[in-house]
Structures are given as structure tokens and as C-alpha cells.
Amino acid sequence: xxxxxxxxxxxxxxxxxxFTIDARDGRARTGRLETPHGTVRTPAFMPxxxxxxxKGVSPSALRxxxxxxxxxxxxxxxxxxxxxxxEALGGLHAFTGWSGPxxxxxxxxxxxxxxxxxxxxxxxxxxxxxxxxxxxxLTPESVVSFQERIxxxxxMVLDECPPWPAERGRVAVAVRRTTxxxxxxxxxxxxxATALFGIVQGGxxxxxxxxxVRDLSALDLAGYAIGxxxxxxxxxxxxxxxxxxxxxxxxxxxxYLMGVGTPADIAHAVVQGVDLFDxxxxxxxxxxxxxxxxxxxLRIKNARYxxxxxxxxxxxSRAFLHHLFxxxxxxxxxxxxxxxxxxxLDFMRDLGEAIASGSLVxxxxxxxxxxxxxxxxG
Amino acid sequence: xxxxxxxxxxxxxxxxxxFTIDARDGRARTGRLETPHGTVRTPAFMPxxxxxxxKGVSPSALRxxxxxxxxxxxxxxxxxxxxxxxEALGGLHAFTGWSGPxxxxxxxxxxxxxxxxxxxxxxxxxxxxxxxxxxxxLTPESVVSFQERIxxxxxMVLDECPPWPAERGRVAVAVRRTTxxxxxxxxxxxxxATALFGIVQGGxxxxxxxxxVRDLSALDLAGYAIGxxxxxxxxxxxxxxxxxxxxxxxxxxxxYLMGVGTPADIAHAVVQGVDLFDxxxxxxxxxxxxxxxxxxxLRIKNARYxxxxxxxxxxxSRAFLHHLFxxxxxxxxxxxxxxxxxxxLDFMRDLGEAIASGSLVxxxxxxxxxxxxxxxxG
Numbered sequence: 001x002x003x004x005x006x007x008x009x010x011x012x013x014x015x016x017x018x019f020t021i022d023a024r025d026g027r028a029r030t031g032r033l034e035t036p037h038g039t040v041r042t043p044a045f046m047p048x049x050x051x052x053x054x055k056g057v058s059p060s061a062l063r064x065x066x067x068x069x070x071x072x073x074x075x076x077x078x079x080x081x082x083x084x085x086x087e088a089l090g091g092l093h094a095f096t097g098w099s100g101p102x103x104x105x106x107x108x109x110x111x112x113x114x115x116x117x118x119x120x121x122x123x124x125x126x127x128x129x130x131x132x133x134x135x136x137x138l139t140p141e142s143v144v145s146f147q148e149r150i151x152x153x154x155x156m157v158l159d160e161c162p163p164w165p166a167e168r169g170r171v172a173v174a175v176r177r178t179t180x181x182x183x184x185x186x187x188x189x190x191x192x193a194t195a196l197f198g199i200v201q202g203g204x205x206x207x208x209x210x211x212x213v214r215d216l217s218a219l220d221l222a223g224y225a226i227g228x229x230x231x232x233x234x235x236x237x238x239x240x241x242x243x244x245x246x247x248x249x250x251x252x253x254x255x256y257l258m259g260v261g262t263p264a265d266i267a268h269a270v271v272q273g274v275d276l277f278d279x280x281x282x283x284x285x286x287x288x289x290x291x292x293x294x295x296x297x298l299r300i301k302n303a304r305y306x307x308x309x310x311x312x313x314x315x316x317s318r319a320f321l322h323h324l325f326x327x328x329x330x331x332x333x334x335x336x337x338x339x340x341x342x343x344x345l346d347f348m349r350d351l352g353e354a355i356a357s358g359s360l361v362x363x364x365x366x367x368x369x370x371x372x373x374x375x376x377x378g
Numbered sequence: 379x380x381x382x383x384x385x386x387x388x389x390x391x392x393x394x395x396x397f398t399i400d401a402r403d404g405r406a407r408t409g410r411l412e413t414p415h416g417t418v419r420t421p422a423f424m425p426x427x428x429x430x431x432x433k434g435v436s437p438s439a440l441r442x443x444x445x446x447x448x449x450x451x452x453x454x455x456x457x458x459x460x461x462x463x464x465e466a467l468g469g470l471h472a473f474t475g476w477s478g479p480x481x482x483x484x485x486x487x488x489x490x491x492x493x494x495x496x497x498x499x500x501x502x503x504x505x506x507x508x509x510x511x512x513x514x515x516l517t518p519e520s521v522v523s524f525q526e527r528i529x530x531x532x533x534m535v536l537d538e539c540p541p542w543p544a545e546r547g548r549v550a551v552a553v554r555r556t557t558x559x560x561x562x563x564x565x566x567x568x569x570x571a572t573a574l575f576g577i578v579q580g581g582x583x584x585x586x587x588x589x590x591v592r593d594l595s596a597l598d599l600a601g602y603a604i605g606x607x608x609x610x611x612x613x614x615x616x617x618x619x620x621x622x623x624x625x626x627x628x629x630x631x632x633x634y635l636m637g638v639g640t641p642a643d644i645a646h647a648v649v650q651g652v653d654l655f656d657x658x659x660x661x662x663x664x665x666x667x668x669x670x671x672x673x674x675x676l677r678i679k680n681a682r683y684x685x686x687x688x689x690x691x692x693x694x695s696r697a698f699l700h701h702l703f704x705x706x707x708x709x710x711x712x713x714x715x716x717x718x719x720x721x722x723l724d725f726m727r728d729l730g731e732a733i734a735s736g737s738l739v740x741x742x743x744x745x746x747x748x749x750x751x752x753x754x755x756g
Contacts (some may be wrong), residue, residue: 050697053709058716059693061439079703081684089687089697097694306459309467315437319467320430323459330708331431338436343706 017154017195017222019254025360027247027273030352033254035101035153036102036193038068039095042254043276043355044256045266045348046071046103048283052096054341055283056334060331065313065338066345069153071097071278073324074146075114078136079129081093081148091151103278104145108159108199109259110177120160122177123371140181141188147359148194156225157185158200164232174228179215195222203228204237206244212249220223223254227276230259239268245270263292263347267370270351271360277374282344286336289325292343295368300336301325313342386397390403393637395532395573397632403738404623406652408730411632413531414478414571415471416446420632420653421733423644424449424481424728425719426661427668430459430474431660434726437475443691443716444723445533448476449656452524453492455487456514457726461602462703463526469529479654482530483636484521486537486556486577498538500555518559518692519566526572531540534603535563537577542610548579552606557593565599573600575634581606582615584622591626601632605654608637617646624650641670644747648729660718670721673746679703691720691728 021031033040047054047062050073053274054062062070076087080210089095092102103282108125112120115127124139142156147155158181182198189196194279198216202209226245229238243259246269249255256276257269266277273336282292289301299303308318314335321339326334347369354363364370398407411418425440426431432440433490440448455464467473470480486503493505495512502517518536525533536559538552560576576594577578580587594602604623609667620635624647634654637648640715644655652657660670667679669690676683678699686696692713699717702710725747732741742748 051702051707053694053702053707055711056434056712058439058709058710060442062437064438080705081697085685085697087687094687094703095695096696097689097698124538153647217494234379257430279488306452307463309472309650312474316431317467317473319463320473320475322429323463324429327429327458329431330434330711331436333708333710334434335436372400 010321016027017254019223019252021252023356023358025355025358026054026271028270028351028355028360029273031274031275031357033275035069035195037099037101037153039187040069040101040276041349043097043266043348043351044068044208044272044276046276047342047344048073048280049096049098050076052077053094053098055287056330056337057341059099062337062341063065063100064100065341066349067100067341069101069103070182070336071103071105072096072152073107073110073156074104074143074152075110075138077104077150078132078138078146080108083149087149091149093151095099095150102146103154103197103276104150104156105258106147106156106158106199107138108168109161111138112163112311114232120177122180124158140184144185144188144194144196148190148192152194154197154223155194156197157182157199157221158225159201161201161228161231162203162204166203168203168208171201171205171208175201175208179212182216182219183223186221197221197223197254199225199258200245200249201228202245204233204243206240209241209245210248213245221253223256223276224249225256225258225276227258229257230261230279235265238265242272242274246274247340249273260354261371263344264356264371266347267351267364269368270355271364277348282340283337286340288331289336291321291336292340292369297369298371312339313346314338383467383735389722395478395632397601397630399630401584401734402737403733403736404649406648406729406733406738407651408651408733409653411653413447413573415477415479415531418446418479418654419502419727420444420729421644421648421726421729423722424656426450426656426658427474427476428453429452430455430470432715432719433665434708434715437477440476440719441478443719443721444727445478447475448481449481449483449673450530451485451488452482452521452530452533453488453516455482456516456524457509457526458716460525460698465527469527471529472527474729476648477479481575481654481717482525482528482534482650483533484525484534484536484577485502485516486534487637489516490541491609498555498726500558502536503538505601518562522563522566522574526568526570532574532575534575535560535577535599537579537605538671539579539606542581544581546581549583549586551578553579553586554588558589560594560597560599564599575599575601575632577603577605577636578623578627579606580619580623582611582619585616587619587623589619590605590621595628599631601634601654603626603634603636603654605636607635608639608657616643620650624652627651631634641722641747644725645729645742645745648733653657660722662681663713664714664716664718665712667714669699669714670718670747675747688718690718691724692716
């Protein structure tokens with residue numbers, strides 16, 4: 001269903017997201033995505049607030065570290081507290097206290113990775129949720145409706161994300177279904193609050209990825225994501241998928257690599273023309289004492305940091321964060337998360353500036369944490 | 379040993395804390411305490427950062443909620459990471475990232491409540507610490523030296539805090555020892571970085587309290603604390619101790635009620651002329667979902683808050699905090715702590731303004747959470 005062939009296209013495209021590319025450096029781009037709740041400078045990293053808040057981080061701290069857009073998860077919110085509750089409270093922004101842009105993941109990935117007894121058919125997916133085991137069902141239409149009712153700035157279409165490894169036949173079915181669901185999502189879309197992004201599946205099969213890109217591009221959605229990565233595949237496979245898929249996506253639309261990754265993974269994808277990212281690594285690794293800095297990763301619990309006065313991005317010294325981890329204080333995880341989020345968001349800003357000044361290759365070469373060949377964390 | 383009789387008094391008093399009382403309302407006062415790291419408006423509440431940080435709260439969040447002075451604990455810092463480490467890193471302010479005033483508790487209370495095998499003699503106290511059981515010893519002189527070496531703005535003298543209930547004879551010995559230790563603390567004091575506060579012990583025995591006040595006042599210390607409260611005694615006993623002791627303390631010096639308490643406890647003590655407070659309740663109760671508001675306490679986990687859009691002081695709605703507690707998110711405790719600290723610090727500011735305008739009695743009568751007869755949390 002190409003947009004040009006659809007007589008409803010002009011009325012359907014009510015919520016558009018103006019996306020301006022300000023500069024290019026090779027395939028990499030830097031630009032601005034205008035959402036109903038504010039402008040997102042790209043390339044951008046979206047901290048993950050699965051249940052509405054990044055673990056250990058208040059809305060004001062999330063602003064302070066430089067967040068422009070937060071990711072929340074429709075599956076988790078549908079399980080608890082429920083879409084009706086969020087809607088009745090005025091939507092996701094009023095509910096969570098985060099007044100900036102919000103993207104909601106559709107729940108496709110979570111249904112297949114977290115929920116029990118997931119049974120997918122051409123109409124949708126039935127499962128028992130991971131909290132109380134209650135039966136639930138999501139369809140492309142209900143997912144769009146949920147995201148619109150809670151006022152997400154960007155909603156993702158429901159997709160089928162096969163586990164890894166998956167055989168070609170299994171992946172081909174998932175691609176066909178995900179594309180069909182994207183068409184139904186677009187038809188169900190009221191266009192009143194939420195912009196819709198499509199999701200490219202296809203596993204590690206380049207031709208399936210490219211077929212998905214072709215079919216989804218014809219739907220003229222507000223943006224496109226590369227899904228089904230970071231599901232266990234080797235790094236080399238993941239990078240090849242990005243190299244094949246990203247440049248093929250519509251040039252004028254924002255491109256989003258879902259669930260990726262380390263600074264080096266992100267740098268690689270930015271070079272391939274990706275604009276948006278989300279990942280739990282800054283918060284999850286932070287809680288385990290793994291910090292990112294320009295020179296690489298460090299394990300702050302190591303004894304070598306006991307006397308190290310070097311300041312971190314969370315307002316305390318390495319020695320103090322080491323002390324708090326050694327004491328088992330919850331503050332340790334909070335501060336490490338704030339440091340890592342600050343690092344990621346500064347890193348994205350620096351990538352954008354390097355693109356704008358046409359110096360991306362040199363900048364990356366001089367930034368150890370962005371290199372693929374760096375050693376293990378110190 | 380009265381200050382006037384001591385030929386060393388003029389040279390010993392190098393670090394003084396100018397304390398200006400700006401207004402009085404009955405016995406209550408509001409004023410300014412000038413420390414090397416900034417001015418503290420009184421009455422003031424000191425959030426408790428036992429190990430150097432309030433649980434779950436970054437230094438910048440601590441500032442954002444309105445903290446002017448933080449309390450840290452010498453006993454805990456001496457156990458981990460050790461005084462040598464903190465000193466080598468440039469002192470407590472550089473170590474923790476908190477650049478405002480810091481008061482350190484001496485460790486007397488912790489030695490008797492937390493440590494094992496505490497054996498007190500007239501010279502000091504020996505014990506095994508609560509973390510690794512290593513033997514340690516604190517004396518009045520070592521405690522002063524430790525506090526000066528880590529650069530506390532205000533240090534507390536080592537005191538003996540008897541458990542509750544304690545017989546009169548036991549308490550009398552502790553009072554005598556604590557007073558003798560205060561004299562030795564003053565003599566050991568270099569006067570170069572840290573102002574010293576004395577601690578009034580005496581349990582629930584009014585005459586012992588008043589004798590301690592008399593003897594400690596003669597030492598002309600920078601301020602005076604009421605210790606040995608909030609150790610298990612009934613509320614009525616605690617309040618009588620405050621009513622007897624606070625008005626007897628030197629009028630021109632700051633008065634500090636240690637480890638107290640609820641907003642109603644604090645209001646009661648402010649009426650009796652107390653200027654400084656610390657307590658773990660805002661953070662500890664916050665982590666358990668008990669919040670303070672002007673109308674009283676509330677248990678945010680109660681089902682009644684599921685749909686309640688009322689904003690809290692931490693930037694989110696009651697409904698969202700309820701949701702995060704129900705999901706078991708660590709963010710729940712963080713946000714509840716931020717709310718409670720904001721409430722406490724706003725409450726202190728409001729008390730000061732009511733004193734300044736001569737309307738303290740009326741203000742307290744109109745503030746349900748400050749009243750003694752309020753019901754259980756909702």
C-alpha cells in the first residue's frame with residue numbers, strides 16, 4: 001500500500017514530525033526532530049524508562065543529565081498500572097512528570113522475550129503477562145490505540161521479533177507479519193496525538209531486511225526502526241545488519257536502531273546514518289559498577305579507584321563512588337547511572353558536532369571508547 | 379573550666395561560627411549561622427548522609443531540594459573508607475562532592491548502638507566495628523583530630539550515650555564522662571578548620587541535664603547539642619527533656635537537637651528555642667512509602683493513591699509514585715526521599731518565616747502535620 005495510491009493518505013498524516021537534516025558527513029547526519037513536546041537534536045540517545053522512569057532517576061535529574069527524549073514501554077505500562085489508569089491521569093507526560101518527548105516501544109519485543117505462552121497469529125499475539133500471569137492480547141490496532149490514548153509523541157507499530165538464532169523460514173514469516181501489521185497500524189491510526197514508526201525485522205538475512213525496508217517505506221510512516229538486533233547475535237552480524245539496512249531506509253525520515261548499544265556500537269551506527277538509539281546499558285551496567293569514560297570502560301569497584309580523586313560526571317569523585325559501592329549503598333547505582341547517562345548524552349552531542357564540522361572520522365579515531373578494538377574494562 | 383578563667387581561650391577560639399539571631403517569637407528564634415562553607419539559615423534541618431551521601435540522593439539533588447547543611451558520621455567514615463583516605467583525597471567536601479557546610483557526628487552514639495563489645499573507660503572507648511569486626515578505639519582527642527583532618531565545618535565532641543532505659547547512677551557517670559571529654563576535646567582542638575559543639579547528656583533526669591548544661595556552657599564551645607534522645611524513650615519524656623534543657627542552653631549559641639524527628643517533634647523543639655535538627659526519618663520512611671505533607675503522613679502504597687493525580691514535591695504525581703512502589707522500583711524510594719526532604723526543608727523555612735513575622739503559634743495551629751494530636755497515616 002504505497003502512500004501515493006492511498007486516497008486517505010493526506011488526511012491520515014495529521015501528526016507529522018518535521019525532521020530537518022542540518023549537516024551530513026559521509027552517511028552520518030545531524031538534525032532536528034520536532035515533536036509535540038519539544039525538539040530532539042539527532043543523533044540522539046533515549047534513556048530507557050521502562051515503567052515510566054529510568055531506574056533510580058527522578059524526572060528533574062533526567063533533565064539535568066541532558067535527556068531530550070525518554071523511551072517508555074507500552075507492554076509494561078499495559079500490565080501495570082494499565083492503559084486506562086494512565087489515560088485517566090492525563091496521559092504519560094502528566095503521569096510520569098516527564099514533560100519532554102516520549103517514544104513508546106510497542107511491546108512486540110517484550111511479549112516474545114518476557115511474557116509467557118506467547119501465541120502469535122496473523123491477527124495479533126496472545127500471552128500471559130510476566131507479573132501476575134493474567135491473559136492479555138495485543139493487536140496492531142490495540143497497540144496504536146493504546147499509544148494514542150496515553151499521548152506518546154512517537155509510537156512503534158506492533159512487530160514480531162523472532163528469537164535468535166532463528167531459521168530463515170521463521171524470520172520470513174515474522175517479516176511478512178510485521179509488514180502486514182504496519183499497514184493495519186497505519187489504517188488504525190487516528191493521527192491525533194502520536195506519530196508512528198515502522199520496524200524493520202529480517203534477522204541476519206540481508207534480503208529479508210531489504211524487502212522489509214522496501215515494503216515499509218511505501219507506507220510513508222513518520223520514521224523507521226531497525227528491530228530484532230541485540231537479541232544475542234554476534235557483534236559482527238549486528239554490525240553487518242546495520243550496514244545493510246540503515247543506508248537503505250528513507251533518507252528524509254529519522255532512523256532508529258532499537259536496543260543498541262555500547263558507545264562503539266552507537267558510533268558505528270551513526271556512521272551508517274542512524275539517528276536514534278535506546279539502550280538499558282548505561283543504567284544496568286551503572287548499577288553493576290561499570291562506567292563509561294572517553295578512554296573506555298572502568299569497573300569502579302576495583303581497589304585501584306579507592307584513592308582516585310578524578311571527578312565523575314555525576315558530581316562526585318571516583319573514590320567516593322568506589323566507597324559507596326563498597327558499602328553497598330543504593331546511592332552508588334544511582335550516581336553511576338547518572339554518570340553513564342551524562343556520558344552517553346555528551347557523547348551523542350559530540351558526535352553531532354563532529355558531523356556538523358565534517359570531522360567525524362577524525363573525532364572517532366581520537367575517541368578510544370568509540371573504537372571497536374579497545375581492551376577489557378579496567 | 380570556665381572560658382574566662384582559661385588563659386588559652388583567646389588563642390583557642392580561632393574557628394568561630396558567627397551566629398546572628400534575626401528574630402524571636404517566644405522562645406523560638408530564627409537566624410543565620412556562618413560556616414566556612416556557607417551560611418545556614420536557622421531553624422535548619424540537616425539531611426543525614428551517614429556514609430557521605432543521603433541514601434539515593436546525588437549531591438546536586440541534595441542542593442535542589444534546598445539543603446543548606448548535611449550531616450555525615452565520623453564513626454562510619456572512620457570504619458570505611460578510613461580517615462586517612464578521606465584526608466588524602468582533600469577532605470570530606472572534595473571526597474563527597476558536597477560543597478556546602480557539613481556537620482560530623484562524633485560517633486559516640488554509633489559506638490554504643492552499632493559496634494560490638496564496646497568497652498568505655500575514662501580515657502575513651504574501645505570496640506569492634508560493625509562491618510569487619512576489627513578492633514578500634516576512639517578518644518576525645520582522636521575524634522577532634524579526625525574531624526579537623528577531614529575538614530568538617532562543625533564537629534561534635536565524643537560523648538557517652540547510655541542506652542534507654544538507664545538507671546540514674548549509670549546516666550550520672552555518662553554525664554560526668556561526657557563533660558570531662560568535652561574539656562579534653564577543647565584542649566585538643568587546633569582551631570584551624572572545625573568548630574566544636576558540646577553534647578548534653580542526662581537521660582530523662584532533669585537535674586543531670588541541667589548540671590551538664592551548666593558545666594558545658596562554661597567551656598564556651600561554638601554550639602550545644604541535646605543528645606541521648608530518640609533512643610527509645612516515650613514521646614512525653616523526650617518532649618519534657620527538650621522543654622527543660624533547650625531554654626537553659628546559652629542564648630547566643632546555636633542549639634541542636636540530635637536525631638529528632640517528626641515534623642511535630644521539630645515544631646515542638648523550635649518553640650522551645652532549638653535551631654538545628656537531623657533525622658533519618660525523611661529518607662528511611664520515604665523508602666518505606668511513608669510521605670509527609672502539610673495535612674499529615676500518607677502511605678503512598680495504599681490503593682487509594684492509584685488514581686490520584688496530586689503532584690508531589692519530587693516532580694511526579696502520587697499515582698506515579700504509587701505505581702513505582704507497586705512495581706518494586708528503586709526509583710520509588712529515591713523519589714519518596716526527595717519528596718520528604720523537600721517537605722522537611724520547606725517546613726523549616728516556613729517555621730523561620732513564621733517566627734520572623736511573629737506568627738508562629740497561629741502558623742502551627744493551622745498546620746496539621748505540626749500538631750501532636752494528628753491521627754495515623756492515611
